Amino acid sequence: MLNSLKSILRTFWQGAVRNKGLFFACVLMMTFSLVIFSSIFIFRNSTQNLIRVLEEKMDISLYFKKEVPEEDILKIRDELLGYPDIAAVEYVSQEEALKIFEERNKNNPVIQKVLTEIGENPLSASLNIKAKESNKYETIIQEIENSAFKDKLTNVSFTENQKVIARLNHFSQAIELVSALVIILLVILSVIITFNTIRMAIYSLRQEIEIMKLVGASPWFIRGPFLIQGAFQGLVASGLALLILIPLIWWLGPKLENFAPEIGINLYFWSNFGYIILIQTLFGLALGLISSFLAVNKYLKV
Amino acid sequence: MSLVYFKNVSKSYHGNLILDNISFEIENGEFVSLVGRSGVGKTTILKLLIREEKPTKGRIFFEDKDINKLKPREVVILRRKIGMIFQDFKLLENKNSFENIAFAMEICGCSDKEIRQDVPELLKLVGLEDKAGNFPYQLSAGEKQRLVIARVLAQRPELILADEPTGNLDPINAWEIIKLLTKINELGTAIILATHDKEIVNSLNKRVISLEHGKIVRDEQEGRYLI
Numbered sequence: 001m002l003n004s005l006k007s008i009l010r011t012f013w014q015g016a017v018r019n020k021g022l023f024f025a026c027v028l029m030m031t032f033s034l035v036i037f038s039s040i041f042i043f044r045n046s047t048q049n050l051i052r053v054l055e056e057k058m059d060i061s062l063y064f065k066k067e068v069p070e071e072d073i074l075k076i077r078d079e080l081l082g083y084p085d086i087a088a089v090e091y092v093s094q095e096e097a098l099k100i101f102e103e104r105n106k107n108n109p110v111i112q113k114v115l116t117e118i119g120e121n122p123l124s125a126s127l128n129i130k131a132k133e134s135n136k137y138e139t140i141i142q143e144i145e146n147s148a149f150k151d152k153l154t155n156v157s158f159t160e161n162q163k164v165i166a167r168l169n170h171f172s173q174a175i176e177l178v179s180a181l182v183i184i185l186l187v188i189l190s191v192i193i194t195f196n197t198i199r200m201a202i203y204s205l206r207q208e209i210e211i212m213k214l215v216g217a218s219p220w221f222i223r224g225p226f227l228i229q230g231a232f233q234g235l236v237a238s239g240l241a242l243l244i245l246i247p248l249i250w251w252l253g254p255k256l257e258n259f260a261p262e263i264g265i266n267l268y269f270w271s272n273f274g275y276i277i278l279i280q281t282l283f284g285l286a287l288g289l290i291s292s293f294l295a296v297n298k299y300l301k302v
Numbered sequence: 303m304s305l306v307y308f309k310n311v312s313k314s315y316h317g318n319l320i321l322d323n324i325s326f327e328i329e330n331g332e333f334v335s336l337v338g339r340s341g342v343g344k345t346t347i348l349k350l351l352i353r354e355e356k357p358t359k360g361r362i363f364f365e366d367k368d369i370n371k372l373k374p375r376e377v378v379i380l381r382r383k384i385g386m387i388f389q390d391f392k393l394l395e396n397k398n399s400f401e402n403i404a405f406a407m408e409i410c411g412c413s414d415k416e417i418r419q420d421v422p423e424l425l426k427l428v429g430l431e432d433k434a435g436n437f438p439y440q441l442s443a444g445e446k447q448r449l450v451i452a453r454v455l456a457q458r459p460e461l462i463l464a465d466e467p468t469g470n471l472d473p474i475n476a477w478e479i480i481k482l483l484t485k486i487n488e489l490g491t492a493i494i495l496a497t498h499d500k501e502i503v504n505s506l507n508k509r510v511i512s513l514e515h516g517k518i519v520r521d522e523q524e525g526r527y528l529i
Contacts, residue, residue: 007408216382
């Protein structure tokens with residue numbers, strides 16, 4: 001068993017060494033594919049993080065006329081909680097609103113002075129609404145505008161994150177689409193190159209293969225070296241891709257975070273390092289194994 | 303139980319009939335010469351026996367097992383029981399004599415210890431004990447063929463198929479190879495020698511199966527090459 005394994009590994013190594021130019025070209029192509037694959041994977045997940053943070057910051061605030069009693073507002077809150085698209089409704093009384101406003105502006109003497117001069121609480125009570133999904137805010141606003149309590153409101157304020165999220169979503173989808181096309185192209189190229197590398201290895205070892213068949217080597221003994229070569233190319237490419245990705249993220253991460261701090265590419269990369277290595281390695285292995293399996297099935301009749 | 307049994311076997315390639323309804327049996331330990339002109343189907347018979355080809359019609363049995371019904375795993379076992387010798391040797395040029403035999407043994411799953419023990423003995427048996435480190439290009443044609451025989455013997459086969467083994471050899475080396483094959487046969491291994499060398503066949507005084515136009519025209523014990 002151990003001897004057979006040694007022999008399979010030796011045959012694989014001979015095949016790789018005899019076609020080292022093609023072997024390295026193949027590894028480089030696979031590395032390139034894996035770098036693109038992992039970059040897209042990291043970018044996609046970081047963008048999703050950013051979208052999630054922005055979504056969390058989204059809400060609708062309903063400001064009530066001063067004469068609307070608190071119990072009416074609380075009834076409206078209960079009514080709103082019955083809406084299928086609403087996740088939560090928070091009541092902020094006039095007093096609480098003033099407290100928050102004063103706290104926020106405690107270092108602004110002008111505002112402090114104005115508040116003192118007015119002598120009464122100028123702020124309205126409000127309800128802060130969180131939707132279940134970010135794309136439901138427009139629907140909720142429409143429902144509020146058509147509601148019976150519309151006349152009790154002074155203002156409906158909607159944090160405009162939705163446009164940013166929509167843009168991010170569009171951007172992310174466009175990137176995903178282009179990336180998917182690029183990945184498909186790179187995967188096809190990698191498969192073709194790996195397929196040809198294995199074909200060349202089979203050709204250069206044809207004498208050995210013929211003798212293996214003659215002396216009764218098992219089909220997997222004959223196929224093994226080529227499948228190992230495919231898998232090995234995938235593994236080496238995965239390792240090289242990682243060596244390229246680390247400085248790339250290190251260099252690009254801060255630049256992207258200047259543009260959108262919540263994107264946290266660096267943080268995502270390092271906190272999911274093991275997972276990224278695993279996904280990338282599995283992708284590389286699958287790429288190598290599938291290509292070599294196709295080549296072996298086509299060119300190696302055992 | 304016959305070692306080999308061809309039962310009404312026909313083989314055609316792209317409509318050309320190479321073997322036409324041939325039947326014969328070979329017993330354990332027999333030495334059979336398969337004779338006939340080039341292209342008469344001698345090599346095809348050998349290829350059918352190691353399941354490199356399948357017959358168009360008929361059945362082939364090795365040790366009572368229908369070769370065409372063997373599973374891939376069983377084909378591997380069949381090929382380990384049948385050794386093949388070729389006119390063009392089929393040696394690995396980048397391996398020396400020792401390594402060429404060791405390679406075949408490794409494939410069959412032999413341990414390093416077995417390889418270290420058996421290879422020098424096999425080289426001695428074929429008279430190449432002092433050429434263990436020589437590469438095929440450093441060997442004469444006769445020595446190459448003897449190395450091939452050593453490699454075949456490493457498998458401990460029950461049957462050896464020799465396809466024109468003397469075709470590339472001068473008469474002296476050819477005789478040495480035939481003597482070696484006869485010696486192996488005397489030790490109990492069956493041999494099928496496919497050849498069109500009249501002189502060798504006639505001097506062997508063993509069973510001869512003569513082929514002509516894809517048919518067996520003669521099958522004689524202690525036969526002669528009469529085509």
